[in-house]
Amino acid sequence: MPEFCPGYVREPFTTLAATYPDETAYPSDDFRTEWGPIFHRGRLDGSARVLLLGQDPGQHENILRRILVGEAGRRAQGFLAKLGMTRSYVFLNALLYSVYGGTGARYVSKPRVRDYRNLWIDALLSSGNVEAVITFGAMAKKAWADYASVHQPPSDVPVVSLIHPTFPESAGGTKAEKQANTKKMLKQWNDALQMLHPAITNKDVPGTQLALYGDAFVDADKAEIPSGDLPAGVPRWMYRNDGWARRVGTTLLGKRRNITITVPDGVIP
Amino acid sequence: MPEFCPGYVREPFTTLAATYPDETAYPSDDFRTEWGPIFHRGRLDGSARVLLLGQDPGQHENILRRILVGEAGRRAQGFLAKLGMTRSYVFLNALLYSVYGGTGARYVSKPRVRDYRNLWIDALLSSGNVEAVITFGAMAKKAWADYASVHQPPSDVPVVSLIHPTFPESAGGTKAEKQANTKKMLKQWNDALQMLHPAITNKDVPGTQLALYGDAFVDADKAEIPSGDLPAGVPRWMYRNDGWARRVGTTLLGKRRNITITVPDGVIP
Numbered sequence: 001m002p003e004f005c006p007g008y009v010r011e012p013f014t015t016l017a018a019t020y021p022d023e024t025a026y027p028s029d030d031f032r033t034e035w036g037p038i039f040h041r042g043r044l045d046g047s048a049r050v051l052l053l054g055q056d057p058g059q060h061e062n063i064l065r066r067i068l069v070g071e072a073g074r075r076a077q078g079f080l081a082k083l084g085m086t087r088s089y090v091f092l093n094a095l096l097y098s099v100y101g102g103t104g105a106r107y108v109s110k111p112r113v114r115d116y117r118n119l120w121i122d123a124l125l126s127s128g129n130v131e132a133v134i135t136f137g138a139m140a141k142k143a144w145a146d147y148a149s150v151h152q153p154p155s156d157v158p159v160v161s162l163i164h165p166t167f168p169e170s171a172g173g174t175k176a177e178k179q180a181n182t183k184k185m186l187k188q189w190n191d192a193l194q195m196l197h198p199a200i201t202n203k204d205v206p207g208t209q210l211a212l213y214g215d216a217f218v219d220a221d222k223a224e225i226p227s228g229d230l231p232a233g234v235p236r237w238m239y240r241n242d243g244w245a246r247r248v249g250t251t252l253l254g255k256r257r258n259i260t261i262t263v264p265d266g267v268i269p
Numbered sequence: 270m271p272e273f274c275p276g277y278v279r280e281p282f283t284t285l286a287a288t289y290p291d292e293t294a295y296p297s298d299d300f301r302t303e304w305g306p307i308f309h310r311g312r313l314d315g316s317a318r319v320l321l322l323g324q325d326p327g328q329h330e331n332i333l334r335r336i337l338v339g340e341a342g343r344r345a346q347g348f349l350a351k352l353g354m355t356r357s358y359v360f361l362n363a364l365l366y367s368v369y370g371g372t373g374a375r376y377v378s379k380p381r382v383r384d385y386r387n388l389w390i391d392a393l394l395s396s397g398n399v400e401a402v403i404t405f406g407a408m409a410k411k412a413w414a415d416y417a418s419v420h421q422p423p424s425d426v427p428v429v430s431l432i433h434p435t436f437p438e439s440a441g442g443t444k445a446e447k448q449a450n451t452k453k454m455l456k457q458w459n460d461a462l463q464m465l466h467p468a469i470t471n472k473d474v475p476g477t478q479l480a481l482y483g484d485a486f487v488d489a490d491k492a493e494i495p496s497g498d499l500p501a502g503v504p505r506w507m508y509r510n511d512g513w514a515r516r517v518g519t520t521l522l523g524k525r526r527n528i529t530i531t532v533p534d535g536v537i538p
Contacts, residue, residue, distance in 0.1 A: 001287045008501050009278045017501035018270045034532050036504040063332065065500060231334060231500065232277050232286035235305040248529075256537060260517075263303050263526040 003228030005041075005066065012123045013044050016116075020096060025112035030104055031097040032256065035062040038097075040120070041069065041229045042090035046127035049088040049202050052076060053133070053140035055164060056095040056104060059245040059259050064234060067093050069225050070242030075165035076136065077223035082193055083200050084208030087226070088129075092120055094143035100256065108142045121147045130157060131200045134192070137164030158199050160192040179216065186213035237267045272497030274310075274335065281392050282313050285385075289365060294381035299373055300366040301525065304331040307366075309389070310338065310498045311359035315396035318357040318471050321345060322402070322409035324433065325364040325373060328514040328528050333503060336362050338494050339511030344434035345405065346492035351462055352469050353477030356495070357398075361389055363408040369525065377411045390416045399426060400469045403461070406433030427468050429461040448485065455482035506536045 008017035016039075023033040038057035042048060052068075060070045068076055068091050080089055094108050094117065107113050121144075124130065133153070135141045141161040147153065164170070168181035190212045197210045213221055225239040238244065244262055249255030277286035285308075292302040307326035311317060321337075329339045337345055337360050349358055363377050363386065376382050390413075393399065402422070404410045410430040416422065433439070437450035459481045466479045482490055494508040507513065513531055518524030 001284065004277070004287060006278050006283075007276045008273070009275050014275075015270065018273060020502065028538050034504060034506070034536050036502040036507075039502065065502060233289065233305040233308065233334060235303060237303070238305075253537065257532040259530045261528045261530070267303050268522065268525060269297050 003226070004232040004234075005229050007231065008039070008044070010044060012119065016119055016123070021112050021116050025110065025116075026095070026097050026107065028100075030100055030107065031095070032062070032100050033097050034257075035098065035259075036065075038062065038065055038067050038093070040090060040092055041066040041073070041225075043088060044090065044124075046129060047088050048090035048124060048127070049129055049131045049200060050080060050083070050085055050090075051121070051124055051130050051133045052080075052089060052091045053135040053143050054091055054093045055137045055139045056093055056097065056099045058098060059247055060238075060242045062098065062259060063245055063261065064230060064238060066230055067091050069230070069239050071169075072136070072165040073225050074222040074241075075217065077225060078217075078221045079134075079165075079189060079193070081205075081223040082208070082211055082221075083196055084203030084205040085200065086204045086223075087228070088202070088204050090124055092117065092124070094137075094139040105139050105142075108139050109146050114143075114146045117143060118147050118151060122151060125153065128154075129202075130154075131202065132196050133157060133159040134196075135159070135161045137167070140164075158195060160196065162192055163188055182217065183215040186215065186217075189213060235267075237264050272495070273501040273503075274498050276500065277308070277313070279313060281388065285388060285392070290381050290385050294379065294385075295364070295366050295376065297369075299369055299376065300364070301331070301369050302366050303526075304367065304528075305334075307331065307334055307336050307362070309359060309361055310335040310342070310494075312357060313359065313393075315398060316357050317359035317393060317396070318398055318400045318469055319349065319352070319354055319359075320390070320393055320399050320402045321349075321358060321360045322404040322412050323360055323362045324406045324408045325362055325366065325368045327367060328516055329507075329511045331367065331528060332514055332530065333499060333507060335499055336360050338499070338508050340438075341405070341434040342494055343491040343510075344486065346494060347486075347490045348403075348434075348458060348462070350474075350492040351477070351480060351490075352465055353472030353474040354469065355473040355492075356497070357471070357473050359393055361386065361393070363406075363412040374408050374411075377408050378415050383412075383415045386412060387416050387420060391420060394422065394426075397423075398471075399423075400471065401465050402426060402428040403465075404428070404430045406431075406436070409433075427464060429465065431461055432457055451486065452484040455484065455486070458482060504536075506533050 020037045038061045135144050163185040168178045247255050248260040249258045289306045307330045404413050432454040437447050515529050516524050517529040518527045
């Protein structure tokens with residue numbers, strides 16, 4: 001039977017998903033608050049062994065109402081798979097709303113943004129089951145530092161701060177520069193894998209042998225987003241690949257007000 | 270604290286939301302199966318006193334993943350409010366997917382479509398709490414007849430078959446014809462209200478006095494879709510009014526593959 005995400009049905013997540021900071025904490029000049037907050041992806045039932053922190057949701061996440069569901073998500077999912085983790089993980093973002101413009105990062109440590117996020121992190125760690133924390137990107141690294149500075153994260157849980165999965169693309173540059181950035185990122189990820197692989201003792205796929213990355217992503221390095229991470233009934237093309245949601249417009253405001261969804265080739269017979 | 274819909278977290282709904290009929294039961298030539306099934310709106314916890322059946326989801330429903338969230342939903346919600354019902358109701362549709370073209374109605378009674386829908390109806394009636402059944406439109410009327418012909422609905426629960434809330438618009442015609450259709454529909458709805466008002470004894474708003482419709486809708490005749498019927502974090506403009514989701518394209522297939530979302534005026538400051 002295909003699984004789907006049950007959503008925010010357990011406390012404290014029910015209350016957290018109903019009492020999120022709005023545009024008084026995330027100003028509309030700097031965040032796409034009009035699309036609503038996007039909270040998480042993965043297990044909220046205490047079974048998560050790995051806590052991953054990302055940055056902010058994009059347009060695909062705005063539609064699916066779960067985070068890291070596109071290419072960055074598939075790369076992160078592949079990273080988890082190399083650790084033998086196919087289910088027992090949970091993703092949070094540093095920010096609840098899509099950053100608009102370039103100043104979103106300065107909000108990561110603002111008290112209301114930070115304190116709300118820390119409630120989530122605290123709740124997820126309170127299971128006592130988390131064996132590793134992984135941050136992707138600078139905002140996520142800062143988010144963890146903010147947490148660790150005021151709470152008492154378990155001292156025996158390793159924390160690794162990694163380059164964001166789509167940094168090579170978002171950094172731009174020539175094809176050679178992108179390749180170099182990818183290689184550098186995967187080198188860093190490989191180092192982390194070697195540390196994390198023995199640290200995560202409760203693997204979803206026991207006996208998983210560590211297969212490191214090469215200098216570039218190959219198909220086997222990415223993994224599908226599981227249906228169990230998405231709401232019921234979401235069509236598979238929406239979490240198989242991204243690119244189906246775009247912000248389209250001829251003016252800045254027009255573009256901001258728009259999300260255009262296009263079903264990929266081949267889905268409609 | 271704002272509420273949100275907890276989704277499909279209780280059996281048999283968890284299993285039903287994971288095992289829905291796909292394009293082998295709803296052919297892609299006649300249904301927009303590419304957007305996924307849309308199951309319901311309202312209470313699945315046994316507290317529903319009114320069961321309402323609608324027709325098929327549209328593009329707004331495809332995005333929000335709940336049914337009757339647009340103008341038809343606001344009119345149905347207003348109808349419920351006149352009965353003192355603001356919470357204890359549940360909506361199902363005759364069909365899980367948007368009809369494509371004009372032949373969707375012929376599938377309402379097909380065994381796999383019918384049998385799956387009957388599992389939902391059966392589960393909702395099994396609470397023993399439903400005090401009235403309301404169908405909107407011909408397909409919904411047929412769906413109920415299909416259920417009643419093979420199951421044993423409680424004989425003391427009144428069933429009313431009403432004109433679909435947006436029939437006056439979908440029927441087209443001149444402004445005068447639309448007004449006449451609205452008047453005719455509201456006359457029928459008034460008759461139903463007078464029968465249902467005393468039949469629904471467990472009202473969410475006890476002591477609600479029956480206020481009938483006039484010849485046309487006034488603002489007070491419609492009611493907002495409650496946040497408690499939508500997934501967590503959905504922005505309010507998405508369930509305040511419809512019109513924000515359109516199928517746009519220059520070819521039939523292009524249009525079918527598209528949903529264009531536009532944030533309404535005034536939402537972004």
